[in-house]
Amino acid sequence: xxxxxxxxNPVIANVDIAVIGGGIVGCATARRMTLEGASVILxxxxxxxxxxASKGNSAILHTGFDAPVNSLEHKCIQNGxxxxxxxxxxxxxxxxxxxxxxxAWTAEEExxxxxxxxxxxxxxxxxxxxxNTKELQQLEPxxxxxxxxxxxxxxxxxxxxxxxxxxxxxxxVANGCQTLFNSEISSGEFDGKQWTLHTNNGDIKAKHVVxxxxxxxxxxxxxxxxxxxxxxxxxxxEFVVFDKAAHALVKNIILPIPTEITKGVxxxxxxxxxxxxxxxADEQEGRDDASVDKANLEMLYQLALEKIPALKNIPxxxxxxxxxxxxxxxxxxxxxxxxxxxxxLGGIRSTGLTAALGIAQHVQKLFAEQNxxxxxxxSPLLEAVPNLAEHLTRDWQTPGYDEIICHCEMATKRExxxxxxxxxxxxxxxxxxxxxxxxxxxxxxxxxxxxxxxxTENKFIEPISVGETDD
Amino acid sequence: xxxxxxxxxxxxIIGSGPAGLSAAITLQKSGIDNxxxxxxxxxxxxxxxxxxxxxxxxxxxxxxxxxxxxxNKNVQRALKLGIEIQCKTTVTNLGEHGELSLATPEGLKxxxxxxxxxxxxxxxxxxxxxxxSGDRALGIYNTGAxxxxxxxxxxxxxxxPVIVGTExxxxxxxxxxxxAGIKPVAMIEAxxxxxxxxxxxxxxxxxxxKLLLNSKINKLIGKNRIEAVEIIDKTGQISTLxxxxxxxxxxxxxxxxxxxxxxxxxxxxxxxxxxDQQGRCSDPAYYAxxxxxxxxxxxxxxxxxxxxxxAPQAVNVSGFCWDQGREVAKNLLKDLE
Ligand SMILES: Cc1cc2nc3c(=O)[nH]c(=O)nc-3n(C[C@H](O)[C@H](O)[C@H](O)COP(=O)(O)OP(=O)(O)OC[C@H]3O[C@@H](n4cnc5c(N)ncnc54)[C@H](O)[C@@H]3O)c2cc1C
Ligand SMILES: Cc1cc2nc3c(=O)[nH]c(=O)nc-3n(C[C@H](O)[C@H](O)[C@H](O)COP(=O)(O)OP(=O)(O)OC[C@H]3O[C@@H](n4cnc5c(N)ncnc54)[C@H](O)[C@@H]3O)c2cc1C
Numbered sequence: 001x002x003x004x005x006x007x008x009n010p011v012i013a014n015v016d017i018a019v020i021g022g023g024i025v026g027c028a029t030a031r032r033m034t035l036e037g038a039s040v041i042l043x044x045x046x047x048x049x050x051x052x053a054s055k056g057n058s059a060i061l062h063t064g065f066d067a068p069v070n071s072l073e074h075k076c077i078q079n080g081x082x083x084x085x086x087x088x089x090x091x092x093x094x095x096x097x098x099x100x101x102x103x104a105w106t107a108e109e110e111x112x113x114x115x116x117x118x119x120x121x122x123x124x125x126x127x128x129x130x131x132n133t134k135e136l137q138q139l140e141p142x143x144x145x146x147x148x149x150x151x152x153x154x155x156x157x158x159x160x161x162x163x164x165x166x167x168x169x170x171x172x173v174a175n176g177c178q179t180l181f182n183s184e185i186s187s188g189e190f191d192g193k194q195w196t197l198h199t200n201n202g203d204i205k206a207k208h209v210v211x212x213x214x215x216x217x218x219x220x221x222x223x224x225x226x227x228x229x230x231x232x233x234x235x236x237x238e239f240v241v242f243d244k245a246a247h248a249l250v251k252n253i254i255l256p257i258p259t260e261i262t263k264g265v266x267x268x269x270x271x272x273x274x275x276x277x278x279x280x281a282d283e284q285e286g287r288d289d290a291s292v293d294k295a296n297l298e299m300l301y302q303l304a305l306e307k308i309p310a311l312k313n314i315p316x317x318x319x320x321x322x323x324x325x326x327x328x329x330x331x332x333x334x335x336x337x338x339x340x341x342x343x344x345l346g347g348i349r350s351t352g353l354t355a356a357l358g359i360a361q362h363v364q365k366l367f368a369e370q371n372x373x374x375x376x377x378x379s380p381l382l383e384a385v386p387n388l389a390e391h392l393t394r395d396w397q398t399p400g401y402d403e404i405i406c407h408c409e410m411a412t413k414r415e416x417x418x419x420x421x422x423x424x425x426x427x428x429x430x431x432x433x434x435x436x437x438x439x440x441x442x443x444x445x446x447x448x449x450x451x452x453x454x455x456t457e458n459k460f461i462e463p464i465s466v467g468e469t470d471d
Numbered sequence: 472x473x474x475x476x477x478x479x480x481x482x483x484i485i486g487s488g489p490a491g492l493s494a495a496i497t498l499q500k501s502g503i504d505n506x507x508x509x510x511x512x513x514x515x516x517x518x519x520x521x522x523x524x525x526x527x528x529x530x531x532x533x534x535x536x537x538x539x540x541x542x543n544k545n546v547q548r549a550l551k552l553g554i555e556i557q558c559k560t561t562v563t564n565l566g567e568h569g570e571l572s573l574a575t576p577e578g579l580k581x582x583x584x585x586x587x588x589x590x591x592x593x594x595x596x597x598x599x600x601x602x603x604s605g606d607r608a609l610g611i612y613n614t615g616a617x618x619x620x621x622x623x624x625x626x627x628x629x630x631x632p633v634i635v636g637t638e639x640x641x642x643x644x645x646x647x648x649x650x651a652g653i654k655p656v657a658m659i660e661a662x663x664x665x666x667x668x669x670x671x672x673x674x675x676x677x678x679x680x681k682l683l684l685n686s687k688i689n690k691l692i693g694k695n696r697i698e699a700v701e702i703i704d705k706t707g708q709i710s711t712l713x714x715x716x717x718x719x720x721x722x723x724x725x726x727x728x729x730x731x732x733x734x735x736x737x738x739x740x741x742x743x744x745x746x747d748q749q750g751r752c753s754d755p756a757y758y759a760x761x762x763x764x765x766x767x768x769x770x771x772x773x774x775x776x777x778x779x780x781x782a783p784q785a786v787n788v789s790g791f792c793w794d795q796g797r798e799v800a801k802n803l804l805k806d807l808e
Contacts, residue, residue, distance in 0.1 A: 291606040313739035399578040444597035450619035465626035470652030
């Protein structure tokens with residue numbers, strides 16, 4: 001590449017820390033380090049946050065009962081879990097206290113109970129409880145009769161997978177963090193003191209870099225550090241979401257007995273008042289390919305019906321997929337290259353939603369160990385996000401909303417306009433969905449697409465409507 | 472959610488489409504004057520409001536009208552009789568003995584009606600419930616969304632879509648595309664012949680859109696916006712068709728989640744409220760009319776049946792719904808006396 005041209009790139013930010021990647025992990029890290037007093041910029045190549053692995057997941061807040069014992073992952077999960085419970089009310093983030101049941105469907109599976117409980121104890125989760133067939137049926141009468149027994153994990157909860165990271169970044173921004181979207185970091189140099197990062201929109205000077213590029217973490221390391229310690233092996237997980245009537249059929253998250261290879265397919269209540277089944281686990285080449293596959297969807301659908309027969313007559317609302325940034329190893333791939341002021345948060349595979357706040361704490365510790373102490377903000381601003389959880393008061397339940405635009409999900413004009421005009425506005429219809437629930441419901445836009453195309457005019461790079469009618 | 476205002480009326484009608492308005496008009500003319508029609512949209516008239524094409528209203532007005540003109544006539548007729556239509560008002564719960572929960576921009580309300588007629592209509596089955604492979608790109612719609620965009624907002628969501636299905640509504644879609652300057656690249660149909668017969672059947676020749684029979688969508692291609700579709704034919708041959716949108720037409724399903732979530736008996740086969748010959752639901756305070764009430768299909772209605780391309784549910788034309796609204800109103804009158 002032409003270095004002369006590169007040198008003449010305008011410097012658009014000069015900060016202590018550049019966080020590369022606006023996934024869950026990047027959003028949590030930007031918040032933590034901003035609150036610690038560092039000047040931070042979050043750089044994201046997409047039009048919006050949550051465009052990669054963080055786009056679709058099961059939204060479970062894990063206790064870490066089944067995490068690898070003594071692992072960094074386990075520590076981050078527990079710290080993340082704890083911090084979420086501490087901050088969620090102030091940020092207006094929901095918590096659906098479902099609990100989880102590890103259900104054994106065969107005698108063979110039941111034999112594994114003791115080792116599961118033992119592992120949980122080692123992980124500091126000691127409130128697990130055994131349920132026999134009768135107790136299980138009393139607790140979850142809609143489970144198929146073939147359910148033999150279960151372990152109850154009372155503190156596995158469900159959260160809002162999109163509002164949480166949005167709240168983290170919103171608080172960071174309220175306290176001075178900068179954001180840069182549509183900007184891919186393609187290359188950069190470290191001069192011994194600071195990094196110069198090149199984006200298509202100009203250069204960023206940063207003393208430190210945090211690589212939270214998720215599905216592209218290995219590529220970013222290679223391009224800027226010269227090597228990567230891991231290879232991303234994208235692993236897709238598909239889901240089927242049932243309509244609202246299904247939500248009442250089970251109270252708990254229904255977990256299968258895990259195997260060596262996978263945690264298996266889960267049936268879980270969603271924070272939006274649905275019931276979902278998934279994920280599958282399929283390795284693939286594509287890092288961006290979040291397409292669903294009909295055969296997989298049918299498999300999930302049948303599996304859900306088998307476990308909860310009453311689902312038979314409840315329509316499917318939506319299907320989606322998420323891609324785990326897995327690597328060739330199971331563990332998190334966190335790497336600190338002190339001589340280059342570089343931290344890689346790689347391979348945050350399947351627990352990142354829970355662990356993100358804990359990972360951010362870990363990053364702060366790494367900085368502290370390197371004697372980079374910042375002046376912690378004494379009274380940071382709080383940032384509350386709008387509530388999207390079905391079990392709490394929604395916008396339509398408060399007067400003055402003007403009009404309900406999305407009738408299936410009851411999203412109002414007031415909340416749509418507020419999202420479009422917020423400090424971190426959605427860059428796409430998908431982003432608006434994540435902030436308001438529009439078009440997520442059973443009609444998938446049959447009723448509201450026309451109104452949305454008008455309300456979002458000139459707001460998105462990829463607009464809903466591509467032109468005007470002829471007459 | 473507390474402090475809700477409680478109101479009362481004789482008859483509450485949910486939905487201001489042809490069925491709801493004809494019921495209201497019939498009741499008003501028979502001397503019941505404490506009627507409230509509740510409509511969640513910002514304007515009254517129901518689905519025909521979005522259908523800027525004929526034929527509507529032949530039975531009712533002895534004229535062939537476009538949907539919006541027809542809807543407007545219905546609304547004007549109701550208003551002239553002094554019928555109250557509350558727009559931007561959503562019924563969120565059907566309670567026992569006609570106690571309705573309403574969401575309005577002014578706040579939550581409770582409306583207690585001696586009788587309720589539910590006339591919330593139908594909608595098409597979206598892509599998700601049909602289990603179609605591919606990403607979630609922009610450009611995937613149902614006819615209802617296309618028509619609302621074209622006729623109410625003057626906008627188009629694509630320029631070269633593939634139309635899936637050959638029901639009557641699929642040809643409405645074709646007509647709408649033509650009017651709006653959209654050029655569909657093909658219509659595809661899983662069966663060996665189109666679902667509707669002549670004369671509409673031949674209209675695709677008029678619009679020079681090719682009709683691919685024995686064909687199904689195998690996969691949608693495109694990440695941000697639809698770029699192409701993979702089509703699979705009866706022999707398993709896969710071909711790719713460039714396009715910038717996919718329109719899933721038909722496979723109508725009742726807009727019945729309100730009923731499903733309520734105490735009313737619900738028919739899991741048709742997704743409709745269970746009604747007797749009078750159109751009365753299991754709670755005698757409730758009646759149902761219009762396209763919400765579907766006849767049983769030959770095959771089950773679960774999404775897997777749809778995915779296998781089995782017999783879709785037909786949608787009734789507005790004239791039929793108009794008649795049914797009137798009939799149900801008459802039955803209700805007898806029962807009120
Ligand atoms: C199917 C599934 C189910 C899951 N269920 C759960 C669960 O129940 N509970 C739980 O706690 N966790 C769960 N997870 C895990 C969680 O979703 C992930 O751990 C998390 O999303 C990883 O986030 P990330 O920030 O590391 O990566 P990403 O979300 O991929 O973020 C990386 C970002 O970096 C951007 N980027 C990449 N390269 C560049 C560049 N060069 N320049 C600028 N920007 C760049 C990308 O656009 C992207 O936005 C699940 C995950 C999946 C896939
Ligand atoms: C694309 C398309 C093309 C068509 N073309 C033709 C045609 O050419 N000729 C023809 O005769 N028919 C046509 N039809 C069919 C016709 O539109 C229907 O037969 C007719 O509108 C059904 O009347 P209805 O009163 O049962 O329901 P709708 O007209 O659908 O009215 C239902 C009303 O209920 C309201 N509602 C729903 N839920 C709630 C709630 N919870 N609270 C408050 N209000 C609620 C809705 O907003 C809506 O206004 C077409 C339909 C479609 C979708």
